[in-house]
């Protein structure tokens with residue numbers, strides 16, 4: 043059922059007195075409680091009422107004992123992905139996981155041995171690096187190619203970086219932080235290289251529901267049967283419905299041999315069944331969320347357009363390419379001519395904005411900052427005003 047939501051994305055409660063990471067870590071990360079925090083990838087937008095109502099309903103039963111994950115949980119996501127992305131998952135491929143990052147770590151354990159290599163395309167969401175290094179695997183970085191703020195894959199370098207120890211490739215699709223939604227020919231070509239060198243693909247598709255007009259998310263597993271047989275995909279409602287605090291995601295492994303291999307590590311980890319609130323919240327999101335997500339995308343697009351206009355008009359030394367997907371915008375600040383420390387001082391101290399430094403996504407991110415625009419418009423306006431004041435004061 044699709045409900046007409048009457049969410050006003052411009053109204054959100056203050057998170058200051060909650061344990062919200064985005065706020066709680068301001069002093070530690072930015073040296074001040076005064077910064078406007080627009081870093082970690084969750085939204086300053088209310089979790090939809092149909093998710094909250096499902097949780098409230100569950101609290102009406104006064105026992106919170108062990109629960110099986112109902113089949114309707116998985117079926118809700120299968121239907122959602124079929125409807126939105128035209129790809130059909132099978133129930134027997136799927137596992138519950140409390141977090142996509144946990145799933146990435148488990149896959150590294152399941153599909154590589156100590157001394158093996160894992161390849162990633164940098165700059166990228168930093169747990170892609172730490173999942174590899176924390177498991178004592180060798181990290182291979184294949185930098186994306188940047189052309190005037192737009193990023194493409196470097197296929198030749200990808201292939202030449204592979205050696206006989208390279209067993210796994212971590213694909214970020216859509217890509218955090220550069221906002222690319224990969225095209226079919228890109229995924230196809232990358233996939234062919236992985237097939238040729240017998241590399242397993244782990245596709246992190248957590249951002250795949252937030253895609254802007256003109257782009258289409260293509261599940262890596264849906265590109266061809268040959269790729270389906272070597273692709274493992276992580277999905278989750280955490281980003282789309284702002285419910286990361288419920289710790290719920292899934293992982294799909296179509297290939298039976300890989301599934302069995304993963305199953306052993308999965309069992310040895312014992313995630314159990316997740317939480318009773320996650321079960322109902324997840325199912326409500328995927329059965330009732332379609333209209334809400336479309337409205338959300340429109341709202342975020344408005345924020346992106348607004349920031350883009352303001353930068354062009356008033357702060358031309360900071361540029362951005364509008365993202366094709368995700369609510370994250372990758373700001374090119376190289377035109378400011380500042381060092382890493384200089385950039386931090388300018389954004390954190392002078393502009394009083396708590397953004398993610400580009401460097402935290404790898405050294406290819408030097409000179410960039412990432413801003414999260416999943417907020418009420420007033421927050422973006424406040425951010426622009428703070429930034430503009432600091433920019434003018436510096437006479438850039």
Ligand SMILES: Cc1ncc(COP(=O)(O)O)c(C=O)c1O
Pocket residue numbers: 083140141142143144167214218246248249278280286290291
């Ligand atoms: C690409 C990507 N994968 C995974 C995550 C985190 O997912 P989870 O909270 O399920 O571990 C994020 C959060 O920012 C992300 O950007």
